[in-house]
Amino acid sequence: MSTDTAQEPILQITGLSKSFGAIRALRGVDFELRRGEIHALAGENGAGKSTLMNIIDGIFLPDSGEIRLDGQVVTIKSPAMAQKLGIGLVHQEIALCPDVTVAENIFMAATNMSRAPLMDFAGLQRKAAEVLGRLGDIDPSAMVRTLSISQQQLVEIAKALTLDCRVLILDEPTAALTEREAAILFKIMHRLAAQGISIIYISHRMVEIFENCDRVTVLRDGQFISTLKVADTTPREVVSAMVGRVIDDLYPPKQRSEERSDEIILEVRGLTEARRFRDVSFQLRKGEILGLAGLIGAGRSEIVKGICRLEGEVTGEVILSGQTLALESYGDSIAQGLVYLSEDRKGDGLFLDMSIAANVSALRLRQIASGAGIIDDRREAAQALRLGARLNLKHGGIGQPVSHLSGGNQQKVAIAKMLSVDPKVIFLDEPTRGVDVGAKAEIHRIVRDLARKGVGVVVISSELPELIGVCDRVLVVREGRITGEVSGAEMTEDRIIYLASIGSQRRQVA
Amino acid sequence: MTDDPTTPALAERSDQTAKRGPWSIAGRALRMRETGLILIILVLFITMSFASPYFLTWTNMRAMAMAFALEGIVVVGMTILLISGGIDLSVGSVTALAMVIAGLLFLNGVDPWLASGIAIVACTAIGATMGFFVTKVGLHHFIVSLAVMVIARGLCLLGTGGRPLGLFTLPESFKFIGQGSIGVIPVVLVVFVVVVVAFDFMLRRTTMFRKVFYTGSNPRAAAYSGIRTKRVIFLTTTLCSALCGIAGIIYMARFGSAQPTFGIGMELNVIAAAVIGGASLSGGTGTILGAILGTILLSVVSSSLALLDVSVYWQDIIRGSILLGAVTIDHYINKRRG
Numbered sequence: 001m002s003t004d005t006a007q008e009p010i011l012q013i014t015g016l017s018k019s020f021g022a023i024r025a026l027r028g029v030d031f032e033l034r035r036g037e038i039h040a041l042a043g044e045n046g047a048g049k050s051t052l053m054n055i056i057d058g059i060f061l062p063d064s065g066e067i068r069l070d071g072q073v074v075t076i077k078s079p080a081m082a083q084k085l086g087i088g089l090v091h092q093e094i095a096l097c098p099d100v101t102v103a104e105n106i107f108m109a110a111t112n113m114s115r116a117p118l119m120d121f122a123g124l125q126r127k128a129a130e131v132l133g134r135l136g137d138i139d140p141s142a143m144v145r146t147l148s149i150s151q152q153q154l155v156e157i158a159k160a161l162t163l164d165c166r167v168l169i170l171d172e173p174t175a176a177l178t179e180r181e182a183a184i185l186f187k188i189m190h191r192l193a194a195q196g197i198s199i200i201y202i203s204h205r206m207v208e209i210f211e212n213c214d215r216v217t218v219l220r221d222g223q224f225i226s227t228l229k230v231a232d233t234t235p236r237e238v239v240s241a242m243v244g245r246v247i248d249d250l251y252p253p254k255q256r257s258e259e260r261s262d263e264i265i266l267e268v269r270g271l272t273e274a275r276r277f278r279d280v281s282f283q284l285r286k287g288e289i290l291g292l293a294g295l296i297g298a299g300r301s302e303i304v305k306g307i308c309r310l311e312g313e314v315t316g317e318v319i320l321s322g323q324t325l326a327l328e329s330y331g332d333s334i335a336q337g338l339v340y341l342s343e344d345r346k347g348d349g350l351f352l353d354m355s356i357a358a359n360v361s362a363l364r365l366r367q368i369a370s371g372a373g374i375i376d377d378r379r380e381a382a383q384a385l386r387l388g389a390r391l392n393l394k395h396g397g398i399g400q401p402v403s404h405l406s407g408g409n410q411q412k413v414a415i416a417k418m419l420s421v422d423p424k425v426i427f428l429d430e431p432t433r434g435v436d437v438g439a440k441a442e443i444h445r446i447v448r449d450l451a452r453k454g455v456g457v458v459v460i461s462s463e464l465p466e467l468i469g470v471c472d473r474v475l476v477v478r479e480g481r482i483t484g485e486v487s488g489a490e491m492t493e494d495r496i497i498y499l500a501s502i503g504s505q506r507r508q509v510a
Numbered sequence: 511m512t513d514d515p516t517t518p519a520l521a522e523r524s525d526q527t528a529k530r531g532p533w534s535i536a537g538r539a540l541r542m543r544e545t546g547l548i549l550i551i552l553v554l555f556i557t558m559s560f561a562s563p564y565f566l567t568w569t570n571m572r573a574m575a576m577a578f579a580l581e582g583i584v585v586v587g588m589t590i591l592l593i594s595g596g597i598d599l600s601v602g603s604v605t606a607l608a609m610v611i612a613g614l615l616f617l618n619g620v621d622p623w624l625a626s627g628i629a630i631v632a633c634t635a636i637g638a639t640m641g642f643f644v645t646k647v648g649l650h651h652f653i654v655s656l657a658v659m660v661i662a663r664g665l666c667l668l669g670t671g672g673r674p675l676g677l678f679t680l681p682e683s684f685k686f687i688g689q690g691s692i693g694v695i696p697v698v699l700v701v702f703v704v705v706v707v708a709f710d711f712m713l714r715r716t717t718m719f720r721k722v723f724y725t726g727s728n729p730r731a732a733a734y735s736g737i738r739t740k741r742v743i744f745l746t747t748t749l750c751s752a753l754c755g756i757a758g759i760i761y762m763a764r765f766g767s768a769q770p771t772f773g774i775g776m777e778l779n780v781i782a783a784a785v786i787g788g789a790s791l792s793g794g795t796g797t798i799l800g801a802i803l804g805t806i807l808l809s810v811v812s813s814s815l816a817l818l819d820v821s822v823y824w825q826d827i828i829r830g831s832i833l834l835g836a837v838t839i840d841h842y843i844n845k846r847r848g
Contacts (some may be wrong), residue, residue: 310734331736340734348730353794354723362724362735365717373717417735 009068010035010198011056011167016065018051025051028065029224031217033167038189038199040209040230043219043242044406044436049202052219053169056200057089058082069167088165092172092202092434094152096144096159103128103140106159131158134188136181149176150296157185161192168192169200174208175433178295178462179497186212204437206235207465218242243438251441251469252448261286264322265456266338266425268307271316276302277480280316284425289447289457291471293464293496299480300460301343304427308333308340320424334363337424341414341431343460345407349414352403356395357384359402360416367420387416391446408439415446425456432466444470464493476500543788547803554810562817570813572696576764578809579702580757581780582802586709587753589784589801590719591651594746595726595793596644599655600636601754601780602773603662608633608758610666613675613768622684626762630755636662637751641744651747659777666770675768688763698760705753710798722746726793782829783808786836808832 011033018026026048033039043049054060056067058076067074069085076082082089096105103124104111111119128140138151147155153176160168170189174182189199189212201213209216210230218225218241225241266284271277277299284290292300306314309327318325320336327333330340342349351359357380361368368380384398391412395405402413411431418426428447432440447470451457461467467474473487476499484499486492559566584601591598608629615625636658643654690697713719724732725742732739762768787804789796808829815825 329736329738330734331738334736342731342734348728348734351724351727351731351794354727358720358723362732362737365720369717374715375717375720 008035012068014066017063025222027222033198036193036196037214038193040213040216041202047219048222086166088160088163089169090156090160098145101141102155148297167198171202239437252445255472259287267319269317273306273312273314284456287451288472289451291467291474292460293467293474294477294500298477300477301429308338339418339423340427343429350402353401356398356413359413360384360420364421408435411435427458429460551807558814564817574813575699578805579698582702582805583705583753583757585780585783585801585805587750588780589789589796591746591750592784592789593726593796594722594743596651598750599777600659602776603659604633604751604754605758606666606772607662608755609762609768610669626759633755634752637748641747645740645744670770677767685763688760782833
């Protein structure tokens with residue numbers, strides 16, 4: 001491709017504004033996408049990225065401003081029209097039909113537009129296998145319900161790839177992917193870009209932006225801040241532009257050597273669940289943050305949910321401060337002080353349509369109620385305010401429904417809910433997923449603060465830099481077993497990936 | 511970065527919200543709905559008192575109060591069940607079955623109070639059975655209650671041979687709960703007010719019923735908060751049938767007979783009332799007060815249409831349209847707010 005066409009803008013947006021009631025989601029935003037470039041769109045949650053993308057995809061109509069595609073002014077009235085114009089959007093949230101095969105999901109749009117009265121299942125399977133072949137090992141005839149989240153994400157991407165688009169928008173596509181799957185996705189992105197397809201890539205992860213994108217546009221509070229060439233800027237500069245201030249320390253300081261304690265808060269011995277994990281044993285010391293690393297599907301969440309008795313028929317011992325616990329349900333676990341922060345905040349972490357206060361008190365209603373079980377509104381409010389202030393929760397009143405909060409603040413409500421019972425051990429499953437940079441740093445600090453106050457903390461994260469930055473020690477899980485442990489200088493991405501994918505004992509060709 | 515967790519701005523704002531309490535926003539929205547319903551009911555009242563000389567008479571008021579009071583008891587059960595995420599189509603049949611069971615026992619020489627107790631227990635057992643099929647077997651409320659609706663109706667017809675049971679010998683003391691008055695207030699209305707006030711309070715303030723909201727709002731999040739959601743659903747399902755049993759007994763006392771075909775189509779009225787009052791079929795929202803206002807509205811409309819000599823067939827069409835209109839308005843209000 002010549003430099004000429006590479007410089008040519010395919011999508012030009014000028015002065016785009018959109019309000020929802022009193023909220024001005026976009027204020028005169030400019031954006032330019034060139035042919036064959038990978039253009040990152042960065043900004044905190046609530047900065048207007050999603051609104052902008054939804055306008056480009058025809059889900060919303062702008063209040064004012066102009067969109068030019070190939071120099072022609074266009075009004076994109078619906079996603080179907082966006083598709084016809086060659087714009088494909090992969091949403092962050094998965095929107096597949098769970099009871100239909102992978103192949104049929106991938107070609108849903110094509111089927112919708114097809115005039116043939118009968119479904120050509122064999123053809124679909126064949127074509128789906130072709131597209132999927134590039135992405136990873138997924139059976140086109142499998143029901144989507146049976147796939148893992150990361151596989152479903154790949155199906156979403158495959159779906160967009162079949163649409164023959166000129167502009168492909170990927171909204172945080174790697175949020176649910178493992179490093180390896182993400183690497184494959186990036187390779188595909190580069191190949192598509194080389195074919196002249198322009199990609200808008202939305203992500204919070206600076207590493208991904210700086211390794212894969214050509215330019216980056218930053219939005220803040222609905223306004224255009226800057227468009228920079230990635231080669232001419234630094235992650236620090238982009239992050240500062242996003243939050244409007246300098247973020248100096250992404251991770252809080254680790255445990256100091258004099259803080260190290262031999263006191264064991266939690267010990268797990270021989271935890272086994274028939275199908276998903278075997279013989280899991282580890283110790284959690286007072287004041288430390290223990291990480292669990294592993295590929296998606298390795299069984300990290302399952303182990304932690306097993307300890308808390310959230311799911312599965314589990315055998316093995318859970319010993320809290322020297323006492324063996326007899327846990328039968330998650331209710332017992334909460335009563336003993338073991339709490340679990342779900343990785344799926346919207347799905348099973350929060351009551352989105354209920355108030356902040358009602359969310360915070362859900363784990364132990366009895367402590368805001370009288371002996372007769374009558375809730376004291378003032379005690380409930382006081383509890384929510386106290387924990388909200390402790391976590392620096394930004395809200396418009398604790399009676400506000402949680403759905404009105406940003407991702408970071410929703411996560412703080414979920415954490416406040418855990419803290420309401422004064423837990424002894426807190427298991428955090430992907431605590432910063434879908435949370436913006438500022439809130440992420442705050443959550444990291446909260447987690448360190450908890451450990452310092454003597455709460456046992458176990459963190460699961462698919463983001464290795466986060467695990468390495470936050471944890472004092474990391475256990476690596478592979479195929480339902482703990483296959484390694486790293487701490488101190490040994491805690492590197494390479495080492496963890498090695499242990500997670502190949503294992504400690506035998507070397508295998510993956 | 512604001513390290514200090516108690517920045518003045520936040521602390522100040524928090525103070526205000528502390529005074530209003532955690533339910534302030536939800537409360538305001540509900541008050542809006544409830545005020546709206548009350549206004550509509552008032553407008554209807556005023557219009558009707560001009561349109562028909564019979565509307566604002568003691569007899570008509572009493573008849574209307576009786577109608578919504580008894581149905582209102584069932585509405586309470588349905589609302590709670592809807593909040594927990596369930597639904598019950600069998601309410602009409604189960605109400606009739608309570609009458610039939612108590613009536614048959616009475617005709618066979620059982621004391622009417624004891625017979626009523628047995629009938630209510632039987633209805634509760636039916637609710638528990640539905641709860642079992644929903645929570646243990648894992649079937650959908652809709653299907654289970656549809657089946658029970660048909661079965662219970664069949665039992666009514668089987669037990670009575672399809673004919674109403676005349677219970678002329680019911681003692682006056684028993685008929686009192688359905689027909690009597692305390693001063694000028696019908697006993698039925700008293701029972702209804704007690705049920706409504708008690709459940710309204712419990713639903714808003716007790717930990718037990720807060721769990722009903724959690725479960726309906728997001729069952730998985732509720733389970734992940736240590737709440738035994740299946741038990742909650744089992745209990746709300748059982749409670750709804752138990753309240754049908756109680757309503758059935760009062761109906762029997764009022765009619766002095768047990769009618770096997772009573773309550774056909776009642777489920778639609780009851781669900782409509784709850785939904786007009788703000789309950790959602792997807793669970794997690796609803797109030798007793800709203801649902802009761804919904805019941806009153808529907809009952810005033812029925813009474814008005816009857817007094818205006820509107821054909822019965824039109825009445826159904828109008829009632830259905832009101833439901834559709836209420837839900838549509840609701841949908842748009844929610845959309846704008848979200």
